[in-house]
């Protein structure tokens with residue numbers, strides 16, 4: 207048989223959807239006779255890209271029109287103005303973008319990549335595809351017609367080999383239960399480390415039905431790890447043990463201690479599973495996420511492994527590409543946020559072999575949280591009890607926190623001489639009810655809430671998008687809800703800047719937003735500390751009878767102050783939920799500039815220029 211035609215399949219993904227889509231295309235490609243191995247864009251060097259002849263790019267957009275982290279290095283190289291316009295003339299390519307039309311910068315990363323590749327001499331063999339999260343049927347609404355045309359165009363460029371079987375990503379070998387009661391240490395992902403959970407507390411001062419639960423978690427980094435204000439902590443959660451037991455024992459009818467070894471089927475592929483023998487408990491606690499919504503391919507795999515005609519028919523319907531099927535899948539799965547575990551519970555006759563099941567289930571992904579504290583901060587917010595017994599100096603009474611007992615200078619010195627740094631995370635606990643009254647809980651926020659104080663969490667550090675400007679540069683922060691996380695860190699760091707430069711007194715502005723002053727005014731007792739240099743404006747949206755008040759209303763109210771800071775060269779940081787707040791805030795700044803005498807167009811242009819020059823930065827999520 208002729209060898210399969212090789213096509214480079216390159217993805218860039220922030221939270222895993224583009225990566226899953228790339229795998230879906232790879233499976234389909236194999237069925238059609240094309241050999242495709244998904245690979246992250248940043249795993250390729252520019253010299254390697256220059257040698258590629260045929261490539262399919264699958265790229266999501268994050269932030270406000272930003273490329274995902276795992277394409278930023280290559281993207282910077284591609285943007286270099288001195289690259290010759292013929293650099294990629296040997297490359298035929300196409301791009302599928304994953305985005306969301308709620309964002310002004312819809313699918314920016316994919317659009318920009320498409321244009322830049324052409325600008326470097328590459329030829330598009332098929333049009334740009336732009337998937338939209340907002341469509342009820344999700345990405346598939348655009349992916350299906352785009353991929354159909356793409357396969358046909360690809361076949362014209364490169365005749366495919368004979369069709370091969372649907373792809374299974376892994377091989378699973380059943381092992382003797384030979385751990386002798388000894389559990390091997392958990393592997394740490396690259397660049398990650400263990401952090402101790404020192405303390406946790408709810409930040410709500412009163413319970414209100416309409417107020418989501420928010421907690422502060424204090425963690426201790428190992429001595430060789432350091433962070434800066436504005437950085438991000440990546441946390442690898444573990445699945446709830448009750449759910450794992452229910453899935454392994456009741457659904458799969460296996461034992462938690464059954465051992466398997468999982469290897470990638472293609473030896474060149476990377477694998478999220480360690481190469482040693484794993485118990486099923488480990489597999490479903492740490493590596494695979496049965497609490498996540500499954501892909502359409504998952505339904506296809508289930509449909510192949512049920513003896514029950516009715517189940518097979520329903521599952522095949524969910525897996526098919528017709529409009530009716532997409533609608534049915536939306537109603538059953540997407541709208542209800544139904545998990546893979548629940549789907550298998552509902553379709554109890556469908557039991558694929560482990561290798562196929564593991565190839566089709568969503569992987570357990572780490573979650574990213576903006577750190578809500580600044581290193582070496584010894585002011586308010588350093589809770590008593592935050593220090594673990596093992597690291598408390600021997601002469602210090604147990605009930606006293608060192609940061610309260612010691613002058614700040616000494617606490618600072620500890621940080622600089624190899625002692626561990628602590629950090630705070632401010633986390634909204636995800637717990638919602640769907641239209642048909644099913645409770646849906648967020649994996650990582652509930653993992654943190656349920657973690658025991660003293661336990662160790664798998665973490666890593668990433669540089670954040672926000673960096674504290676010099677003291678002369680005024681700062682405007684807009685950060686409703688848990689959006690205050692990175693800004694609390696920056697305010698703490700700024701306070702230290704101010705204290706070490708007593709002659710300079712900035713007059714920065716911060717806009718916070720909560721629902722009720724009495725319930726969810728997060729870290730409410732801390733903000734007065736900074737009053738000498740920071741004006742904190744707080745919008746309590748539901749404390750007024752006549753209307754709701756949001757941060758954007760306060761920005762307009764503070765118009766003259768905002769304009770003064772902008773004229774003095776202020777930097778704007780906008781942090782919080784990615785929709786709809788950032789665009790409403792943008793409009794409020796336009797309004798403020800208009801009141802200062804600018805036209806709407808000139809105001810928009812001024813703010814857009816600030817965005818392009820990194821003086822108006824959005825750090826948003828969800």
Ligand SMILES: Cc1cc2nc3c(=O)[nH]c(=O)nc-3n(C[C@H](O)[C@H](O)[C@H](O)COP(=O)(O)O)c2cc1C
Pocket residue numbers: 218219220221222223224225266267268269270271272274304305306307309311312313314339784826827828
């Ligand atoms: C914090 C955040 C920011 C986003 N920003 C944009 C954006 O600027 N433009 C856009 O089209 N989509 C945006 N999206 C939507 C994502 O591109 C979309 O959800 C995509 O499926 C995510 O794919 P990924 O998991 O591979 O990163 C954003 C999503 C999140 C969570």
